[in-house]
Amino acid sequence: MKEENGRSRHEAVCPSKKNKLDLAAARARIAETKGPEFWRSLEELAGSAEFKEMMHREFPKGASDWLDSVSRRGFLQLMGASLAMAGMTACTKQPLEPIVPYVRQPEEVVPGRPMFYASAFTLGGYATPILVESHLFRPTKIEGNDKHMASLGGTDVFTQASILGLYDPDRSQTNTKLGEVQTWGNFVGAVRGPLNSQKAVQGAGIRILTRTISSPSFADQFRQLPKLYPQAKWHIYEPINRDNVYAGAQMAFGQPVETQYRLENADVIVSLDADFLYAGFPGMTRYARDFAKRRDPDSDMSRLYVVESTPSSTGAKADHRLPMRASEIESFTRALAEAIGVPANVGMLSGEQGKYASAVAKELQAHRGKSVIIVGDHQGPAVHALVHVMNQALGNVGQTVFYTDPINANAVNQTDSLRELVADMRAGKVDMLFILGGNPAYDAPADIDFADALKNTNIPFRVHLGLYQDETAELCQWHISETHYLEAWGDARAYDGRVTIQQPLIAPLYNSKSAYELMALLAGQAEATGHEIVQGYWKIQYPGADFDRFWRKSLHDGWVEGTTFPPKQVAATMGNLPAAASAGQDIEINFRRDPSIYDGRFSNNGWLQELPKPMTKVTWDNPVLIAPKMAERLGLQTEDTIRLELNGKAVTGPVWIQAGHPDNAVTVYLGYGRRRAGRVGTGAGFDFYRLRYSATPWFTTGLKIEKAGGTYLLASTQGYQTMETQDGDTRPLVRAATLEEYRKEPDSFNEDQPAPNFSLYPGYAEQYQKEPYEWGMAIDLNACVGCNNCIIACQSENNIPVVGKEQCNRGRHMHWLRVDVYYQGDRDNPKAYFEPVPCMQCENAPCELVCPVGATVHSTEGLNDMVYNRCVGTRYCSNNCPYKVRRFNFLLFQDWVTPQFKMMRNPDVTVRSRGVMEKCTYCIQRISEHRIDAERENRKIQDLELQTACQQSCPANAIIFGNKNDSNSKVAKLKAKSRNYGLLQDLNTRPRTTYLAEIRNPNPELES
Ligand code: SF4
Secondary structure, eight states: OOEETTEEHHHHHOGGGSSOOOHHHHHHHHHHOOSOOEESSHHHHHTOHHHHHHHTOSSOTTTTSOOOHHHHHHHHHHHHGGGTTTTSOOOOOOOSSOOOBSSOOOSSOOTTOOEEEEEEEEETTEEEEEEEEEETTEEEEEEEOTTSTTTTTOOOHHHHHHHHHHHOTTSOOSEEETTEEEOHHHHHHHHHHHHHHHHHTTTTTEEEEESOOOOHHHHHHHHHHHHHOTTOEEEEOOSSOOHHHHHHHHHHHSSOOEEEEOGGGOSEEEEESOOTTSTTSTTHHHHHHHHHHTTOTTSOOOEEEEEESSOOHHHHTOSEEEEOOGGGHHHHHHHHHHHTTOOOSOOOOOHHHHHHHHHHHHHHHHTTTSEEEEEOTTSOHHHHHHHHHHHHHTTOBTTTEEEEOOSOSSOOOHHHHHHHHHHHHHTTOOSEEEEESOOHHHHSOTTTOHHHHHHHSOOSEEEEEESSOOTTGGGSSEEEEBOOGGGSOEEEEOTTSOEEEEOOSSOOTTOOBOHHHHHHHHTTOTTOOHHHHHHHHHHHHSOSTTHHHHHHHHHHHTSOTTOSOOOOOOOOOOTTOOOOOOOOSSEEEEEEOBTTTBTTTTTTOHHHHTSOOTTTOEESOOOEEEOHHHHHHHTOOTTEEEEEEETTEEEEEEEEEOTTOOTTEEEEESSOOOSSSOTTTTTOSOOGGGGOBTTBSSEEEEEEEEEEEEEOOOEEOTTSSOOOOTTSOOOOOSOEEEHHHHHHOTTTTOTTOOOTTOSSSTTTGGGGGGSSOOEEEEEETTTOOOOOHHHHHHHHHTTOOOOOHHHHHTTOOOOSSEEEEEEESOTTSOEEEEEEEOOOOOTTOHHHHHOTTOOEEEOTTSOEEEOTTTOOOOOHHHHHOTTOOOEEOSSOOSOOSOHHHHHHSOTTSOOOOTTOEEOOOSOHHHHHHHHHHHHHTTSOOOTTTSOOHHHHHOTTOOEEEEETTOTTSHHHHHHTSTTEEOTTGGGOOOOSEEEEOEEEOOOHHHHO
8 A cells, every 4th residue: 555654555545444443433422422413334333533634624634636647557457347348339129020118109109208117127036126217218217116016116126127237338349259259150050060969968968057046937948958958967057046045944844944024913013133224125116115103203114123143234233233143043932932932942042132032032022913023044054943833833924924835936955056067067967057147157156166167077068048248157168248237038937936928128238149049959949039938938828819918918017917925724733843053152254145236246336236235335345344343352453454264265355344244243245356348347345155155055153353554545435525523513414212201202313403593584485385396305204215226216217427436435426315324322333324415495495695607596386496507627616515415527527438338328318528516306297297397287286296306215114205385285284293403403404305214213221
């Protein structure tokens, strides 16, 4: 690290990143605290001088400097992705087959009027039902399908960001053989001979490897294959799989089943290491909505208990959170089972865990049929089985818990399936290997070592179908460019089993092929299109003259009627429960899917890379999370590099001290350290798959840690855009109370509110009463689950650029909306609060007064508008904004060159250049569109007809936007609640965006 005046470069940039975190000071400060105190980082809690210094600064020190040569090169490399496809034309065309719009199709396409098409985004086999916004046949934005019960209009971060994946210029654009460009015809010619040879041996040498498949038509293709090749085998593997879930169901019910929850019916929810409120958990969008519905303190509020091994969004929402090593959760579950009368062969726990378990058990028993226990995918089969029995014993089955058939068309144990494939490869039994999606050369368990098997077994015909020329493509002779899901026909099941037909929104950008088409080729139908295959399957399911009507309706609605799985009647027994595994006292390592890039498949997605992770706010990296106590014991500071050794293999990575992490354990996120991700993702972070073994895919003990020497720069946004003051006093930014306190003093959140007419310009506020609209927003902190979806939705809607790790570290990230996380109390188990912060659209906006050129002005409807053309970049407005919601384009962050990105952008939003201040506009383009429509129809804009992008995407319905002038509008009603407060309202800025205070519902037994 280059030294600057004796200080390392990154210390100079951000003092909060200095390796001077005094954990003892942080602990002492908590001990001194009498009332509620909120903090965003351990540095802030410790009250270090460096942190206070940062309070003075609008941007970290050095943020305005030009880049040094090294970092400049890094930035240009990121932007270099722009130049990749400079020769590509920007023409778009619709698929040749008829697709059906979600809304009534106008007589002809009207430029400027987007169309919406129902489709599905699939992850881990589970479909998220979506509506895709299309401008002149260019998909530009993803929304949830509000009519589909698995979405209700919400989405998650992976779904939102998938639009960027379509236009990624680093996507594979050609078929290759040993690196040479080939046509599809060449491939068809090349595969014919070996396939014919396989007929003689009944396909005994053919192996097909896919990720999890829920597609009925794709599964049908596999079922047809044995007619030609009876001995061909289908293997399934993806690193974030549900092996434990299905094995647990097998143990309890004798068959694999899918478990669904009805959280709206649950008074008491117990999560055993299940992050069911964050993307990646099947059904998350629906669960977040149902959970939030029951968190209204003015009605019947539920209570959430979370026992977890890694701080998560779900843990942050808990009324009582218990940090616990993952390997101890089985013992805890057994003790809980005993306490509710389910024999589990273990004595009661003692100490804090015992007290917690006993209180939870009492609550569960008091709420029979109205409680639910949810287990995380990474807990072992025994825990899943035990919980099935407990839910049954509590009478929850049929009330809050339902079972159905698995959505997975082939619910085999995926690790065993991969192991069997590798054994066959090493035994020389494989002549033709088709890898359809997936990247096992990168993400297979370290002991199975798929890459080595692929490299050293001389399989004569190896084919990789994928979106990228990745680590697996590198080891196959043939690489076939795969269509993105927005370019291809398909179908998939949502978590409730309901099938959505995946409609393509655009013809393939690169003449790619889908897995359906490759499978058809194996079945001897080289010319079959995805449309023919998928429609052909459904024609067989729905024979009859009205098929066309059925097909059009299914495409239009976004689901196939009658495909939701009915509840399954199964009885859980504990006959096969194995003896309890011992946790041991060694250091535990937890492997988790990354909250931003999942298992690594999204690592070239800049939006996701730059998305601050919910609890750490780290971007572009995957540090090793450890508890403050453990860091103290080992003498470690955040950003120290350490060597992790497990079973003789070692990986080095930086430390991140995470408040609330269980002691004697570390967490690492998977998906980083890619060698061939693309220009955005290659080289970011550390590859912890190298420590992940098939027998212990989620956690294990026996980890050795030692200091590796040196530090590694991390880019966390946690210390930036702070609204605290320099004098050490804390401001009431997050307002929270217990349910009991709220009921006693419902008006306690607004004591610092200025009098209504406290203004130099009396009467100023009243003028809005004359306007038809007075826009405002209310954000319910009780409902917000910190899923980050609003950030990506805003980025997608408003053409917000990615700036890269180096720029993030300078505080220059461009998100118009951030989700702050505040901690409160004990650093070893703090409470956490999420607070989404867009522009407050202040009535008395401090930014407007200081702009020398009138670039930021007040609209008649109360918006704080930006006139980009006028902005000369003085940044006075940003300096004067107490909320720190303005973002300045220090560099030309927007890519003006790459044709794909031109196609992706929302044409209704200006693409900003360098030297311009930008910020949230309440999606002014959406307001304008609805205003025009309403005026044309001679009516007013109806309540909730108009939604901002963040609001529309929010699965928890935490953001409500509307007309304050309409007393019947939802936003006006929320603002009238006693929980409503304005951020820094004592400054008399009169923010249009206000918050509903967070109310917790603790169990008095555990509060004492
Ligand atoms: S407000 Fe944002 S972070 Fe909170 S639940 Fe909604 S989308 Fe997620």
